[in-house]
Amino acid sequence: MATSTDTKTNIPDYEYLDVNTNIFHIDAFRSEWLNRLQPSDFSFQEEDQETSDAHFAAEMGISAETMDELKSACSLDSLRCHPEDQPPDPEVVPPDPTLKTLVQRKKKQDHKATLKSSKNRHDLYADELERLTFGTRPEAVTDMIPEGEIILTMNIYYPATFEKFSHVRPHLTLLMTGSHTLAELRDAICCVSDLQVCGEFSNTPDMAPDFISKDHFKSSFFYFEGVFYNDMRYPECQDISITTIEWARDRNFPPYTQAKMEDTRFVDLKVKVGFPYLYCHQGDCEHLVIITDIRLTHKNDCLDKKLYPLLTHKHRVVTTKCAVCHIYIGRWLTTNDQFAPSNPCTFCEKCFRMLHYDTEGEKLGEFQAFPYVDRGAFN
Amino acid sequence: MTTASRRRGEMEPYRAAVTSDCEKLLSRFHETDSVRFQVFSKIWREMNFSQIFYGTVNHQKRAFSRLILDSAYSFFLPPFSFQIRVGGLYLLYSLHQSQTAAPPEQIRLALKDWEDVKKFEKDAMDAQHLDAIYILRQLMLKKAFHFTAMPTHLAFKKLRKKEVPALCEKFIERACRPQEFINNDLLEELSNIHELYGNLKSSVSETSKESSVNLIRQDLIPRLRRTVVDFHNWQHRKGDSEEEEGSGEGASSQQDCSRRAGLIASIKSKAYGEAPEARRSRRHRQVEVDITSSVAGTWKSPAYIRRKIASLRVRTNESLHVSDDMHKGVASASKITHLTSLGFAAEDTPNRLNGGKDRIRVPS
Numbered sequence: 001m002a003t004s005t006d007t008k009t010n011i012p013d014y015e016y017l018d019v020n021t022n023i024f025h026i027d028a029f030r031s032e033w034l035n036r037l038q039p040s041d042f043s044f045q046e047e048d049q050e051t052s053d054a055h056f057a058a059e060m061g062i063s064a065e066t067m068d069e070l071k072s073a074c075s076l077d078s079l080r081c082h083p084e085d086q087p088p089d090p091e092v093v094p095p096d097p098t099l100k101t102l103v104q105r106k107k108k109q110d111h112k113a114t115l116k117s118s119k120n121r122h123d124l125y126a127d128e129l130e131r132l133t134f135g136t137r138p139e140a141v142t143d144m145i146p147e148g149e150i151i152l153t154m155n156i157y158y159p160a161t162f163e164k165f166s167h168v169r170p171h172l173t174l175l176m177t178g179s180h181t182l183a184e185l186r187d188a189i190c191c192v193s194d195l196q197v198c199g200e201f202s203n204t205p206d207m208a209p210d211f212i213s214k215d216h217f218k219s220s221f222f223y224f225e226g227v228f229y230n231d232m233r234y235p236e237c238q239d240i241s242i243t244t245i246e247w248a249r250d251r252n253f254p255p256y257t258q259a260k261m262e263d264t265r266f267v268d269l270k271v272k273v274g275f276p277y278l279y280c281h282q283g284d285c286e287h288l289v290i291i292t293d294i295r296l297t298h299k300n301d302c303l304d305k306k307l308y309p310l311l312t313h314k315h316r317v318v319t320t321k322c323a324v325c326h327i328y329i330g331r332w333l334t335t336n337d338q339f340a341p342s343n344p345c346t347f348c349e350k351c352f353r354m355l356h357y358d359t360e361g362e363k364l365g366e367f368q369a370f371p372y373v374d375r376g377a378f379n
Numbered sequence: 380m381t382t383a384s385r386r387r388g389e390m391e392p393y394r395a396a397v398t399s400d401c402e403k404l405l406s407r408f409h410e411t412d413s414v415r416f417q418v419f420s421k422i423w424r425e426m427n428f429s430q431i432f433y434g435t436v437n438h439q440k441r442a443f444s445r446l447i448l449d450s451a452y453s454f455f456l457p458p459f460s461f462q463i464r465v466g467g468l469y470l471l472y473s474l475h476q477s478q479t480a481a482p483p484e485q486i487r488l489a490l491k492d493w494e495d496v497k498k499f500e501k502d503a504m505d506a507q508h509l510d511a512i513y514i515l516r517q518l519m520l521k522k523a524f525h526f527t528a529m530p531t532h533l534a535f536k537k538l539r540k541k542e543v544p545a546l547c548e549k550f551i552e553r554a555c556r557p558q559e560f561i562n563n564d565l566l567e568e569l570s571n572i573h574e575l576y577g578n579l580k581s582s583v584s585e586t587s588k589e590s591s592v593n594l595i596r597q598d599l600i601p602r603l604r605r606t607v608v609d610f611h612n613w614q615h616r617k618g619d620s621e622e623e624e625g626s627g628e629g630a631s632s633q634q635d636c637s638r639r640a641g642l643i644a645s646i647k648s649k650a651y652g653e654a655p656e657a658r659r660s661r662r663h664r665q666v667e668v669d670i671t672s673s674v675a676g677t678w679k680s681p682a683y684i685r686r687k688i689a690s691l692r693v694r695t696n697e698s699l700h701v702s703d704d705m706h707k708g709v710a711s712a713s714k715i716t717h718l719t720s721l722g723f724a725a726e727d728t729p730n731r732l733n734g735g736k737d738r739i740r741v742p743s
Contacts, residue, residue, distance in 0.1 A: 011491050012490060018536070019536065020533055024528075029490065036490075047520050060509060062509065073415075074416050079476065082429075089433075091433070091434070094427075101431050104393060105434045274529075295528065296526040300482055
């Protein structure tokens with residue numbers, strides 16, 4: 001059900017409640033905010049309390065005594081729920097809770113204590129990504145993000161494959177600034193399909209593959225609201241969106257346009273927040289891209305331009321281990337292998353060599369071997 | 380899922396409890412009929428509300444802060460009454476300062492809500508509620524706001540059954556749209572047109588002067604006035620029976636009261652005239668009134684409530700028309716049809732569950 005949308009101006013509003021918004025231009029949205037705010041509202045400087053109080057008293061036309069009374073009435077001390085010399089422990093639920101939230105929390109904690117939970121080291125650290133970059137300032141002033149800049153939060157979802165990801169669509173969350181180009185976003189997306197090596201190497205296992213797919217197939221595009229943004233930075237890049245555009249033209253679709261990824265900054269885009277868009281690379285590896293949030297910068301954000309695009313979350317994938325030692329991550333995949341317990345089967349480098357090649361490096365038995373890049377390669 | 384959305388998902392079960400706690404606090408504040416921060420902080424201390432953050436560990440702190448700030452944010456915006464919005468502001472301030480998350484979560488202020496915030500500030504200024512304005516300014520000073528596009532992160536989560544949380548009825552601003560719509564200007568315009576029309580008609584038709592003019596209601600405008608006044612009086616009576624009226628603390632309710640009083644005064648002053656004297660400047664005017672200009676504000680459609688779609692069985696039964704021959708066939712059929720049917724009789728609707736019991740035929 002659509003609520004009222006403001007198509008004339010660029011004030012975002014829900015197109016579908018809690019799902020996504022209507023289209024708006026990001027730079028226009030930014031100007032709308034900047035027009036409404038005072039520079040002090042979004043500056044990174046801390047304002048002085050005394051000066052501000054003096055201004056307030058002058059503006060309201062109140063005396064100093066009234067001001068002091070006001071300040072003490074609104075002070076944070078009045079919110080303190082415990083005697084000053086007995087600070088409670090905020091890590092535990094207080095006894096005899098009256099608030100429903102606390103009652104529920106206690107119940108959950110008691111229940112959790114009865115369960116056996118595995119300590120997952122990755123989960124502990126996964127949340128640290130955000131904290132690391134909190135409030136960092138760059139050394140050089142030129143690297144500082146200016147006040148009034150836009151920060152976008154983007155979720156990149158991984159392509160759906162049948163075996164593992166039917167329930168979970170792992171993603172990557174990146175923070176970008178408005179003045180970054182789409183090409184920079186593209187470089188920040190790490191997908192295992194970029195690292196795949198094509199070719200069968202059972203006869204020549206020592207030949208280090210001298211190319212990976214990322215170097216070989218450089219074309220990619222983004223699709224936002226009817227425009228395909230192609231990557232044209234390198235001479236090998238082709239326009240892979242043209243196939244879709246021509247197909248659509250033959251079938252009475254609304255016309256699509258094209259633009260260059262490296263020339264488009266985020267502030268130039270017209271997008272919907274919360275709406276899925278597409279990133280396609282390697283010809284057929286497609287990722288959903290959703291912009292979940294757009295806001296102005298805040299003094300607590302990471303203000304170092306060099307650190308952007310900033311990774312705030314990366315899904316951790318369980319890696320496939322070697323079928324022999326179960327310790328190392330698999331680097332080779334073999335098929336039709338008489339030595340292997342399953343078809344296909346992964347081996348780590350050492351076990352692969354030991355099983356399939358003799359001491360001179362001669363191939364033993366019949367099999368096909370492919371270099372394997374595990375999906376958890378970016379963990 | 381991202382860490383953030385997974386954390387938010389972990390916190391979802393707490394949303395109902397959090398909203399209920401906030402509503403409890405605000406309803407106690409509402410009962411005091413005051414907008415003073417001291418009153419609010421007294422209630423806060425009595426309820427030990429700071430403890431709402433206790434017991435969260437590690438990463439849960441940020442997620443919980445996010446949840447409670449988002450829930451409290453809704454109380455700061457329309458359609459709630461001015462006093463509740465003041466309570467919502469105090470609640471946001473107190474929660475923001477008492478949260479245990481470090482780095483602290485900020486309050487997300489969406490662009491579409493900015494006008495409402497400004498209007499709120501203006502109302503508070505007009506009524507000289509110094510503590511409300513001071514606290515709003517303090518929040519801006521402490522950079523407690525994130526200026527965002529939307530109040531929450533959106534990730535295209537289309538839920539099957541959207542539970543629309545019902546807004547607490549007591550807190551919502553009393554409807555004053557009838558009064559706003561049928562205001563003095565509108566009534567004046569209407570009576571002008573009415574008079575002009577009557578005059579035109581009677582001047583054009585020479586014969587039966589009254590018959591065509593009688594097609595329109597002569598007393599439309601006085602009736603409109605009476606209806607609006609009655610509605611207003613009914614509202615007053617209903618309001619008086621529930622709460623104490625007019626302690627003067629709610630500025631916007633005061634404004635509404637004065638607006639309504641002004642309207643009533645003007646209505647009463649014109650109550651004894653058939654049609655008000657049209658202003659000289661208006662008399663020769665073209666009848667080109669744009670009524671929509673006097674309608675106040677935009678109408679926001681009510682929150683989306685998903686219609687319950689009838690089950691497949693009901694829909695099938697409604698759309699399935701069994702012809703007479705088939706009916707006979709079905710009625711005289713075997714055990715299987717009796718076991719599978721709900722009890723068909725020629726004239727009964729298929730929905731009746733008890734039909735089968737009455738009419739089971741023993742298969743021969």
